[in-house]
Amino acid sequence: MKKTIFYIFIFLFSYLSAQSQMLNKRDNNLIRQYGFSFYTVADSMSDSIRVLSYLSVPNNVLQFIKNDTKFEAGYEATLSIKEKKGSQLGRKNWVNTLVTNEYLESISKEIYTIHFAEFKVPIGNYIISAELLDKDSNESGLRFKELNLSKKSSEIELYSPFFIDYLSGKWGLNKNEIPLFQNFHTDKITRPSVFISGKVKNSPYELDVTVLNAKKKELWKKTFQSETDEGYFHQRIIIPEDVAKQGLRKRVDIVLRQEGKKKKTSVILAVSRQGISGSISDISQAIQNMRYILKDDEWKKLSKSKSDEQETLFLEYWAAKDPTPETPNNELMNEYFSRVNYSNFNFKGYSQGWKTDMGMIYILFGPPEDLEVYNDPISRVYSQRWHYYRINKFFDFVDEQGFGDYRLSTPFFRGQSW
Structure with a gap:
């Protein structure tokens, strides 16, 4: 043995x-290894939803050309949304040129450019796409993701939660707030916040938040009571740092309760060490x-x-x-x-x-x-x-x-x- x-x-x-x-050797499939995520957020209009979409372009997926003492790469990026069985509803396009003095920066996976587009659409089924074209190599990548939202009428709704990161700019949330695309790093966990949104009636409601470890043992639980007269809510819940740092992977269960009705969802809190x-x-x-x-x-x-x-x-x-x-x-x-x-x-x-x-x-x-x-x-x-x-x-x-x-x-x- x-x-x-x-x-x-x-x-x-x-x-x-x-x-x-x-x-x-340059891999022809490298151009497809860009980041692509989208998140749904409750909107003030009861019959619509906000779709926050992000395309992140790491330097290493592009072909940088040496120009004198610098390295340059040009690309075109596109985010769009269309009905699953219908026409395109929204599209945003960027043409960008990156310049760096360092070769190692030109092949880095850690240095990336983020593009953001927000689409406001009625409740329904959609296909969201992200496309990237390298203008020097002429290589391109096209990725699709589905968004399926039930049209069945419900007095309360709870949309998929996500953790918040911070980056200078406007990314569809509060200023400098952006969804967390990667795992938390143990040494950098500070006031980890989960963003929760949904539709409710104009009356008091409760959010039960429970953190479970990989073995489904309860690590933390708390109930938050609130009220709104706008028909929807956005709430940021801070998970205690000592809880977030326990283990590498935890599940955060969220239950929305109002007037005898409830909705449940969950999100993974992953930590890298x-x-x-x-x-x-x-x-x-x-x-x-x-x-x-x-x-x-x-x-x-x-x-x-x-x-x-x-x-x-x-x-x-x-x-x-x-x-x-x-x-x-x-x-x-x-x-x-x-x-x-x-x-x-x-x-x-x-x-x-x-x-x-x-x-x-x-x-x-x-x-x-x-x-x-x-x-x-x-x-x-x-x-x-x-x-x-x-x-x-x-x-x-x-x-x-x-x-x-x-x-x-x-x-x-x-x-x-x-």
């Missing part, structure tokens, strides 16, 4: 090395996910440790395997846990995706280099063969029941019986 784990890490390192070499992959929401669960790569003594040490020791031991383990210790990112950890997340979303069975046979192979070896699929509905035989040419190996999976629960035809090692 130790030898197998050794080869798995060698394979992971070689995979990351190959990815790095590919990144040195230095040295921990953004794909991780709970350290104890992350340790469980590592069963495929831990030696028996490492597994025993990590899994049996006390909760207050687990994070330290977890960080020590991954620090020893960091391919670039001089940088804040641990690419090996990021790759491993992104595969865990992918497995949970894409592989199904009678257990979590990462515990399935397909999940295990994907986590250990990554996406197959070639895929053969055989489906015969008559004989009810469904199979896949995953090829990994770099290690001269393939894996056969068979779904004997036809429900998508693919099992390895030849067992591969498992850390334990699940």
Whole structure:
């Protein structure tokens, strides 16, 4: 087993090395990796809603051209909204040129330009699109998102909440307020505020706000009472900092109550910590996910440790395997846990995706280099063969029941019986 784990890490390192070499060449799909978000906010008009849409352009998705001692990039950005089965209702376009003196700034993911557009529309179903055109490379990206709002009449409504960040300018909320697009960082959490809006009658109403950790344990709960004579409300609720800093991922449940009626929604409060992959929401669960790569003594040490020791031991383990210790990112950890997340979303069975046979192979070896699929509905035989040419190996999976629960035809090692 130790030898197998050794080869798995060698394979992971070689995979990351190959990815790095590919990144040195400009990826044609890079232009599509811009940020695109929208948020719904209650409006003073009872039959309409405000849609706040944002397109963020990181420098690294653009092709900067060296001009004398400077680097320049030109692009065109567009945000628009249309009826799902109808015509366009709104559109906003920008033509922009970016200039920097530093090459590293021209390829930075952390430096970005945000564009904002607000659309006021009746309650209904819409498609919101964000388009980006690089004027130098002529590469373009187009992304769509759906907004579905029930036309069914209701005396009270509660729209999707979001956390507030702060950036100089006007972004559709109070001055310098902007929706938070990324996770909170532990060291920078200050008075985290969740923005809540909805439609109500002109009478008193209550908002119940509850914060739950990853194991659904209640961390904090409070009821807020208010009243309006405008038929709608905008409310900012501050989550205590000590609550926000507990763990990496929490769910904030919000319940609106008025005159015996109620509406419920929730939002995730995600926190990033230095040295921990953004794909991780709970350290104890992350340790469980590592069963495929831990030696028996490492597994025993990590899994049996006390909760207050687990994070330290977890960080020590991954620090020893960091391919670039001089940088804040641990690419090996990021790759491993992104595969865990992918497995949970894409592989199904009678257990979590990462515990399935397909999940295990994907986590250990990554996406197959070639895929053969055989489906015969008559004989009810469904199979896949995953090829990994770099290690001269393939894996056969068979779904004997036809429900998508693919099992390895030849067992591969498992850390334990699940």
